[in-house]
Amino acid sequence: MMDLLPVLLVNGIVFGAIYGINAIGFGIVYNTTGIINFAQGEFVMLGGMLTSALYAQAHFSLPLAILGGIAATVVIGVLIERIAIRPLWRRGAKDWTYVFMLFAVATVLPNLVMLWISRDPQTFPSFGGMQPIQLGSVTLSGQALWVLGVTVVVVVVLQGFFNHTLLGKAMKATAVNRRVAAWMGIPVERMVVLSFALAALLGAVGGVVFTPLISTQFDAGIGMTLKGFAAAIIGGMGNIRGAIAGGLVLGILESLSTAFISSVYGDAVTYGILFVILLIWPTGFFRPLIELQQEEI
């Protein structure tokens, strides 16, 4: 079994990168609004399913289908904020109302996808353009390289955005203290809609690079929500590097546990790990954004 270890580690890193990207999405919404987005994983599912529908059913070319799938998911993210969140926000609803609402969203979206697109797993071809790399005994497929490359790009771009642009700094300020941000003239409601758009974008990008590896399905969102959340907790909500680290930890643990503990129980083992992590470190072990404040994230 031990000779499998490098392969398992690499697999864990590839999957973990996706959980990490999704965890950043969790953190962005949580920080600007204080809401745990129970529909975050649905963005991953939507990215994959919409792209595959555009590719296989509407016969778009792959790059066009990918762009379309991501754009449509971002639009859905914005619509969720507009239709479901903003009315509650304006009414000053209690915090649990958002949890219920996003759970309703996470119920409705997969069922619509199931009825309109397919109830079967869907996939589309790898992006291509990357040669597989041989690392010792491990072969990194072209798509795995895409996953890692996209993750690096996402982290670099987001760090640039939050640390060096006015809009990004405004979002960070909203995250640190909503009321003071509003006093400083930051349009908080616009930051909220932006946070949902960004979260949807991240989820969709994750879903799109991930789907060619193992396909996706209408009900895949809930697993992505749970794993993304676990990664976000480990990494400290809103801490970008922490989120990626959390994702990698979770991905590697998942990959090793499926191989060495039990493959029969599959995800149950992963959720068990998540469970233990939440029980032991309910606030994570990286510092959340709220404590980082002026530092660069």
Place this chain on the structure above:
Amino acid sequence: MNWRPNNASGVVALIVVAAILPLLGSAFAVTVMALAGLYAIVAVGLNLLAGYAGKISFGHNAFMAMGAYASGILTVRYGWSPLAAMAAGAAGTGLIAFIIGTPVLRVRGHYLAMITLALGQIVIMVSTRWTEVTGGLAGIPGVPDFRIFGLVFDTKIKMYYLIWCIAIALFLLSFRIVDSRFGRALRALGAHEPAAAALGVAVVRCRIQIFILSAVYAALAGSLYAHFLNYANGTFFDLSVMIQLMAILVVGGIGTLWGPMVGAVLLIWVSQNLGSYAEYSLLIFGLLYGGALLFLPKGVVGEVTTRLRR
């Protein structure tokens, strides 16, 4: 015209309607309303947690499954009496809720919702694969009829009466709880946690206690479910059950005494009468309770009481 509906007259009306329904309704109606009674039990417990203490669990389907499996396994394999098995299931579930709730409920925010969502996934996944203990996908058939003090509940109508007796008893207990010192503490902490803490409410302990109680309610309903169907199977308690429970709470009126009861009867009746639209049931439930959050924030019961008070 000065008469206002109050809780006592409501309970009397509920008992009368529940008692005469089997005399008037079809066998199908009795089965549906028995199911509504089971959901009402869980929803009443969940309402204490979410509506009064302001914490959400997405894992009460798992607690129901635990009750059902405890009853199924202990009665079928070990020949326990149904009552003892039910008590053991409730106690075991309460213990699990204690273990989960203690660390998570210390933290602010909705970590409980996420960890219970994970719990639900784990329990259903394990229950369908751990064949030696749970019978896997085949479940545990041949769960005996419920019996207590020589009474045997061997028909659906008898089970209907048993379920509603227990549902109404637990419902009345929830009245007592909400009106007790503990209930006032609970409402205080749901309304404004720092203020409640400042006034001396043991915030964490209160939350843990109510979480355990609501889990026990769910386990009792699960046990009854296993006896009602003479069958225990984890797939009956998948995430769709949790979605129905959420819809029951929100549409009925979360944080109102009568909300879960009214919601359970309404929505279970709807869900069993969808006919060829059954495929859309989760979509309908999702839209229903999302819509209710937007347009009927206090639910049917909250809305009706507000109108009547005018």
